[in-house]
Amino acid sequence: MTENTKLLSEEQREELLSTLKERFEKNMNRHEGIEWAKVKEKLDANPEKLWSLNEMEITGGEPDVVGYDQETDEYVFYDCSPETPKGRRSICYDREALEARKKHKPENSAMDMANEMGIEMLTEEEYRELQTLGEFDKKTSSWVQTTANIRKLGGAIFCDRRYDTVFTYHNGADSYYGVRGFRGSLRV
Structure with a gap:
């Protein structure tokens, strides 16, 4: 990852997506009715957002999907770590x-x-x-x-x-x- 582009390497990207998918599947109560495939599609189309999610992850936030905004067509992630990151x-x-x-x-x-x-x-x-x-x-x-x-x-x-x-x-x-x-x- 370079400081100027704020993009993850392919290895970092795959590791983060795996972590997010696993967390998503373990905590379905946080996002009932939302499909991982659609979330991943959005993430794949927005690599700079993946960088931000990675920052949330490496600082201990344990980000997870908590909703979907139909008006803006956006998935909403919050830090879901048990204690403040x-x-x-x-x-x-x-x-x-x-x-x-x-x-x-x-x-x-x-x-x-x-x-x-x-x-x-x-x-x-x-x-x-x-x-x-x-x-x-x-x-x-x-x-x-x-x-x-x-x-x-x-x-x-x-x-x-x-x-x-x-x-x-x-x-x-x-x-x-x-x-x-x-x-x-x-x-x-």
Whole structure:
């Protein structure tokens, strides 16, 4: 893979497709009525999306199909790892928050990482939708897209699942914790 093209080698492509197919078949409850052959057809036609899915995979996201948007003719993938992806933890919310930190800066921010990976950070609504497909973030938490009015005041929101309930909380956008990362989505 080259940095400029963001394309996978044939070997990486085949390995990723095999992993995605296996996960798809193991978790049919996440995508009832959707056929793998049609998903693969879309993936084959969009190699840059495969690169983004690979980024989701190598950072621990375990991406899987969670729906199909008939209006846009796109399959929707979310990170479906049991806990927030390990390769995306200990990060603050966005670039502004990262630059505002004077000491002990994290290595990156959730918004920057999502942009670099070519994915979107989940919204609170999408996060809650994900939680209807299983139990996620029982020990970790995930930043979610934050409205401009909250962000303007220095805050950001995150979600987790505790006591069999999905909670939404707030924190300073510049905060970061070893158990907080973010989950992403990708449309193909």
